[in-house]
Amino acid sequence: MALVATAVWTMTTLAEVSGPPAEPAFTIEITAHQWWWEVRYLSDQPHRIFTTANEIHIPTGEPVRFELKSADVIHSFWVPALTGKTDTIPGQVNRTWLEADEPGVYRGQCTEYCGLEHARMGFEVVAQTPENFKTWREDQLHGAEEPPNGGTAARGERIFMASCSGCHQVRGTAAGGAMGPDLTHVMSRDMIAAGTLETSKANLAGWVADPQAIKPGTQMPALPLSGSELNAVVTYLDGLE
Amino acid sequence: MVTLSDTTRNNMIADIPIVKPTAALKRRLEAIWGDPPGLAGFFSTVDHKRIGIRYLVTAFIFLLLGGIEALILRAQLAQPGETLLTPEQYNELFTMHGISMIFLYAGPVLSGFSNYLWPLLFGTRDMAFPRVNALSYWIFLAAGLFIYASFFMGAMPNDGWFGYVPYSSAEYNPGFNIDFYTLGLIFLGISTTVGAVNFVVTFMRTRAPGMSINRVPILVWGTLTASVANILVIPCVSLAFFLLWMDRNIGTHFFDVSAGGQPLLWQHLFWMFGHPWVYAIVLPAMGIVSDGLPTFCRRPLVGYALVALSTVATMALGFGVWIHHMFATGIADMSLAFFSGASIFIAVPSAVAVFAWLATIWTGRPVITTAFLFFAGMVILFVIGGVSGFMTASVPVDWQLTDTYFVVAHIHYVLIGINVFPVVGGIYYWFPKMTGRMLNERLGKWNFWTMFVGFNLGFFPMHITGLLGMPRRVYTYGAAFGWGDLNLITTLGSFLFAFGIALFFINVAISLRRSAPPGANPWHAPTLEWATSSPPPAYNFAVLPALASRHPLWEGELEEAPSRSVIDRGPALDDGHQMLGTTVLDAEPDALLNMPGPSYLPFILTVAMAVFFSAMLLQSWMLVAGSAAVMVATLLAWIWPRFSTVRLGREAREAVVSG
Numbered sequence: 001m002a003l004v005a006t007a008v009w010t011m012t013t014l015a016e017v018s019g020p021p022a023e024p025a026f027t028i029e030i031t032a033h034q035w036w037w038e039v040r041y042l043s044d045q046p047h048r049i050f051t052t053a054n055e056i057h058i059p060t061g062e063p064v065r066f067e068l069k070s071a072d073v074i075h076s077f078w079v080p081a082l083t084g085k086t087d088t089i090p091g092q093v094n095r096t097w098l099e100a101d102e103p104g105v106y107r108g109q110c111t112e113y114c115g116l117e118h119a120r121m122g123f124e125v126v127a128q129t130p131e132n133f134k135t136w137r138e139d140q141l142h143g144a145e146e147p148p149n150g151g152t153a154a155r156g157e158r159i160f161m162a163s164c165s166g167c168h169q170v171r172g173t174a175a176g177g178a179m180g181p182d183l184t185h186v187m188s189r190d191m192i193a194a195g196t197l198e199t200s201k202a203n204l205a206g207w208v209a210d211p212q213a214i215k216p217g218t219q220m221p222a223l224p225l226s227g228s229e230l231n232a233v234v235t236y237l238d239g240l241e
Numbered sequence: 242m243v244t245l246s247d248t249t250r251n252n253m254i255a256d257i258p259i260v261k262p263t264a265a266l267k268r269r270l271e272a273i274w275g276d277p278p279g280l281a282g283f284f285s286t287v288d289h290k291r292i293g294i295r296y297l298v299t300a301f302i303f304l305l306l307g308g309i310e311a312l313i314l315r316a317q318l319a320q321p322g323e324t325l326l327t328p329e330q331y332n333e334l335f336t337m338h339g340i341s342m343i344f345l346y347a348g349p350v351l352s353g354f355s356n357y358l359w360p361l362l363f364g365t366r367d368m369a370f371p372r373v374n375a376l377s378y379w380i381f382l383a384a385g386l387f388i389y390a391s392f393f394m395g396a397m398p399n400d401g402w403f404g405y406v407p408y409s410s411a412e413y414n415p416g417f418n419i420d421f422y423t424l425g426l427i428f429l430g431i432s433t434t435v436g437a438v439n440f441v442v443t444f445m446r447t448r449a450p451g452m453s454i455n456r457v458p459i460l461v462w463g464t465l466t467a468s469v470a471n472i473l474v475i476p477c478v479s480l481a482f483f484l485l486w487m488d489r490n491i492g493t494h495f496f497d498v499s500a501g502g503q504p505l506l507w508q509h510l511f512w513m514f515g516h517p518w519v520y521a522i523v524l525p526a527m528g529i530v531s532d533g534l535p536t537f538c539r540r541p542l543v544g545y546a547l548v549a550l551s552t553v554a555t556m557a558l559g560f561g562v563w564i565h566h567m568f569a570t571g572i573a574d575m576s577l578a579f580f581s582g583a584s585i586f587i588a589v590p591s592a593v594a595v596f597a598w599l600a601t602i603w604t605g606r607p608v609i610t611t612a613f614l615f616f617a618g619m620v621i622l623f624v625i626g627g628v629s630g631f632m633t634a635s636v637p638v639d640w641q642l643t644d645t646y647f648v649v650a651h652i653h654y655v656l657i658g659i660n661v662f663p664v665v666g667g668i669y670y671w672f673p674k675m676t677g678r679m680l681n682e683r684l685g686k687w688n689f690w691t692m693f694v695g696f697n698l699g700f701f702p703m704h705i706t707g708l709l710g711m712p713r714r715v716y717t718y719g720a721a722f723g724w725g726d727l728n729l730i731t732t733l734g735s736f737l738f739a740f741g742i743a744l745f746f747i748n749v750a751i752s753l754r755r756s757a758p759p760g761a762n763p764w765h766a767p768t769l770e771w772a773t774s775s776p777p778p779a780y781n782f783a784v785l786p787a788l789a790s791r792h793p794l795w796e797g798e799l800e801e802a803p804s805r806s807v808i809d810r811g812p813a814l815d816d817g818h819q820m821l822g823t824t825v826l827d828a829e830p831d832a833l834l835n836m837p838g839p840s841y842l843p844f845i846l847t848v849a850m851a852v853f854f855s856a857m858l859l860q861s862w863m864l865v866a867g868s869a870a871v872m873v874a875t876l877l878a879w880i881w882p883r884f885s886t887v888r889l890g891r892e893a894r895e896a897v898v899s900g
Contacts, residue, residue, distance in 0.1 A: 007585050010635040011578055017637055018574050034413075073408040074504060076569055076644060080710045084640020085569040089505065090407060091498035094571035111644040111712045112569075113401055115408055116328040119715035217328050 017084075020063035020097040027065040028056060032075035032088040032110065034219060035117035036181055036194040041137070042067075050140050051169070053181030055189040056108075057126045059133035063099040076112035079125050085111050100127035105190065116217030122195025143172020144184050144240050156236025163223050164233070170240065180220060187241045193218070205234045254833055257812045257893040262783035269815050274366065274780040276839055285839035287371035288779060292378045293357025294675060297668075299382055300350035304661075304742075306389070307341030310334045312739055319732040321720040331716035332399045333418070337392075339402030340422070344429060345385045347522040347660050352377070352436055354667055355464040355525060357675065359440070361770035361777060362458055364449030364786040366820050369442040372840050372879065373435050379847035380432035387854060388425035391417065398422035401714065403515070404485070406496040406507045411489040417858065419489065423482040424854045430479040431850070437468035437475075447820060448828040449769065450898050451788035451806070455546065458768055462549045463528030466556045467521035473560075478514035481507055490860065505570060512563035520559040523655065524552055526663040527594055527623075530616045533663075533670050534598055536766040537613040538605025541792060541799070544597040551590030558587040568639045577636050584634030591627055595620060610764075611685030615666025618693050622658025626651060629704065644714075647707025653700045665692070665745055672752070673759035677776045681756065684748045692741030699734025702727045767792035772808050784811035785821055787898055788828075812897055821897065822886065830897040833887040846875045 031038040040051045058064045068077050070088040078085040079098060086096040100106065110121035128136060147153035157173070165175030171184040186192065189199055193215055197203040206213075209230055211220040225233065260266065276282035276291070286292070314334055317325045326334065356374060360367050368374045391397045396417040400409040409419045444465050448457065484495040485507070494500035496507050535542045542548060564572060564580035598620050607613060629651040633639045642648060665688075672680045706727045711718060718724055762771040771794055773782055786808040790796055793806035814820065814833065822832035849871040856864035889897070 003585055003588060006631070006635060007582050010581050010585070010637065013635075013637040014574060014578060014581070073413055074405055078644075078712075080641065084637065085643060086640075087570045089570060091502075091504065092571065107710075109710070109712055113405070113408070113644075113714040115413065116332065118712075119328070119717050 020065065020099070022063055024063045024065040024097060027067055028058075029067045029069065030056075030077060030088065031069045031071050032077070032114075032121075033071045034073060034115055035110070035121040035215070035217075037108075037121075037123045038071070038181070039123075041140075048141065050171070051182045052140060052185065052189075054123045054191065054194050055126060056123065057128060057133055057136050058098070058100060059130040060100050060103050060127050061130070063097050066096045066098070068094040068096065073114050074112050075110045075114045075121070077108070078111045079106050079108040081106045082125060087112055098125070100125070103127050103129055103132075107195070109195075117215055120194060120196045120215050122191070124190055124195065126190075139188070140185060144170045146172075147236060147239055152232050152235045153239050154236075156232035156234070159225070159229050159233050160236055163225070167220070183237065183240055185240060186237060187239070201234060201238045204237055205230060208234060208237075253888045253890045254893050255890045257814075257833075257889070257896050259810055259896055260784060260813050261810050262813075266813055266815060267778065267783050270780040270783055270813070271778060273815065273818060274778075274838075276779065282839065284844045285841050287367065287375045287837065287839055287843070289356050289360050289368050289371065289374055290675075290777065290779075290781075292374050293353050293355075295378055296349055296353030296356055296381070299378075299385065300346045300353055301746075303341045303345035303385060304350070307338050307346060308739055308742065310338040310341065312736065314338065315732040315735045317716065318718075318728050320729060321718050321722070321725045323717060326716060328716045329399065332714075333397040335714060336398045336401050336422075337388075340388060340398060340426075342656065343402055343518075343522070344426065345381075345388070347656060348433060348518070349381050350664050351464065351467070351522065351525040351660075352381075354529065354664075354671070355440060355460065356436075358460065358671070358770055359443055359464070360447070361674075361773065361781055362461060362768055363443075363447055363452065364769045364772075364782055364788070365447045366781045366785075366818075367836060368439050369446050370439045372837055372843050373439045375840070375843035376846060377432045377436035377439065379843055380435075380850065381429065383847050383851040384425055384429035384432060387428060387851065388421055391421035391425075394421075396421065403511055404507075406485065406488075406504050407498065409485060410496060420486065420858055423486040423489075424858055427479050427482045427486075428850065428854050430475045430482075433471050434475050437471040440464055440468040441472070445825045446822050447834075448823055449786050449788050450821065450823055450828055450830045452823075452828045454826055454828075455549075456788060456791040458528070459531035459542065459545070459548055459552065460525060460528030462552045463525035463531075466552050467524050470517045470521050470556050470559070474514040474517045477510050481510035481514075484510075486857075505567075508567050508570065509563070512566045513560075515566065516563040517556070517559050519655065520556050523659040524555065526619075526660045526667075527552070529663040529667040529670075530598060530619055531594070532768065533612055533666060534601050534616045535605070536670070536764050537608045537610055537616070538601050539608065540601065540605040541767070541795075541801075542597060543600035543604065544593070545791065547593050548597045551593040554590040555587060558583060558590070562587060562634075565634055565639065568636050569643055581634055581636045585631065588627060588631050588634075591623075595624060595627070610669070611680070611682055611689055612666045612669040612764075614686070614689040614693075615662050615669065618689065619658060619662040619666065622654055622662060622696070625701075626654030626658050629654060642707060644712055645707035646703045646711045646713060649713055650700050650703035650707060653703070657696060657700070662692075668745075668749075670764070671770075672749075673763050674770055674775050674777070676753060677758050678752050678756045679759050679763065680748050680752045684744060684751070688741055688744040688748055690741075691744060692738055695734050695737030695739070695741050697734070699731050699738050702730050702734075706731070762794065765794075767795040769793055769808075782811075784809075784813055785897075786811055807899075830889055830894045832889055835884045835886065837884055842875055842879050846872060846879070849875060 027042045029040040029042055037054050039053055039056050043049050068086055068088040070090045074087055074089050076085045076087045082100055083098040086094050104127055106125040108123040108125055147157055161174055165177055167177040167179035169176050169182045192199050193207055196215055210222045211218050212222055276286045317323050394417055398421055399418045404422055407413055487493040488495055494502045496502045496504055531542055531548055562580055562584045565584045633642050669680050669685055706724055711724050759775055761774050789804045789806045790802040792799055796805050818836040818838050820834045820836055821830055822834045824831050849868045853868040
């Protein structure tokens, strides 16, 4: 009896959660990388598509569809408080959906063993009221602001373009790398290094100076920057809000 | 090798003399069956008892290695943000922990019991293929050493015991690590396969006259079922390992997405093997409990036929549940529902076994020995592990629980609860038979309680850690998650459990030196292995017994059958290495089997294979060809027909049955 009841519950619950209750208004494409999350907001209008990383904003009270991909090995997308796990598998697109009733920050984590830094491959889902979400989305669509001429930040931008732009994208500039996270609005995010450190100028400096000390094995190399160069780059990044 | 060839069909034996086991007969049999002394005997023995004990000792050494790895992992996880291990060291250690425990301990240790016990339970003198038996042990040892050689090359496997592609492909994982894994496990698979074939044929051909299939102990059902499963599923995973080896080394694209390969193919092939393997490493252990509990409850097992059938049913259903390891891979809902249903209903035969054990204890008169405690403790852990497994069988629940510490808790309740506890209990039970010494009961009780308390203290909190969201296979975690205290308790518990295991080894070491000889049947147990001396002579039984019931040594009390088993007289078969061949279902005497004696061929073949796999690893193709040639030559010498089978005439058959 208990077994049959469990089986029936399993089937009905499965039918209920396998698809969203209403047609989602938009789709977010997630591409898992060793060891961070690329987040791309899709739209019918090409100019309204943008990319960010490791922090997913959604509006409360409506389902959002996710298309899950992988750039390298198998990972798994999990936000315990909002949805179960769905693997991201190279060569195929898996779909899931989630809906948050209350505004808040929900922690997510990779849950398929994917190599050295599987432990430090987190992300956040930030659920906002529809109005706040709309504001955030419009902000994200903007490119980065140009730093004032002649300052430390401007010097930092030049160093960034020479040393970092091969891997990172900053929209509105020449930096268009796709190996690492998009940094256009990096300072607007809660965490850096895929949920590893809280975003602050000091943490950013520590991270850029020696990523391997904080996240051994990360694909980001320690660059041979002098103290003043490091300071300039971090000052530049600090302006990317 | 025993074959029924046409040339021997007319060569029948008219009559077999029925004799008493005289001292002269025993001397004659000892001269026939005894191994040559010293190193010659060590390398050439095919005695199932020596091989069985080797299996046990070797498997326990791998248990120790895997256990030390686990303790290092637990030290790293005791508190958030520890830096005892680098990520790469952690990943290599958890991978080797899994490989050691699942492949090199859990399966082989049960082969050890069955190798040692089967011919004794069957009232015969050896396995059906004694040299294959030696071969399966030597290969097990060589494959284990091969895999651990990776430690000395600083390249231990690092992608888990499941080796998921594409992380295990050459692109993301260059170096020898995964090559040790693929080649080592193909090598080990040969051992498991030939061993399984040997068990199946031994079951079909060498049971004592009268031991029809409704009279075999449950351990035999467990091992037989596991062996059939292994024969069917090991090819799946060996193929997967070989495809991966080719992808990595000779440029094929079976799993390579950029060339049209499919990563999920790996998962299907792996779990088609992997889940049946879980049953293969618990069903014989459940058999140990089913056979051991009645001895200490002083009554036969309740529901013998149901337990035997549920053993087979578990395995049959066990072939249809592998997708429950893949619920999160994006497979269509309809298949999820099917595999979820199968995974739920596989609880039925397991529940049958649990109720049979409980009823046996309830209606018996339990004698609280250490072995009894381990068997009864297993029943409790089995229920906990069963319930958590049942929970993950449900897809929506599994989507939350899979790949968290909840599943780590589940797998350890299954593998430690249903494998390690029965195994240690089984050693307490059969130690006097194997060694002629009793294990110390007082130390044994301490041994049990430290293991039982340590295990539950260590592993029960993992359920909660998992429900709190801690993923598996992470080398560290942040303090902010609040998992630190639970992890500390788990670490303390696992060290206590390890101390319990240490007490077990200490007990073995002490008891081997002190403790009095136990006599043939110290527990007053019902089955045939207790009818011969402790330890048994090389020939097991001077005269071959014939069975009339399931409990030949309890017939005085039980009155199960109208006639009595015949143990004190029977055919001597003392004209060379001879055994009786019987029929598959009813075990009617059928033939006289001429068996091979000690041989170096299994050892030579294993050395050639070890060279072959090492040469494959190093891609030294000349050495590959050379060792392959030696393998072929050895096999030719091996299969050269020398051993004949002689049919028994009607009078001889009747004499053997009636004594």
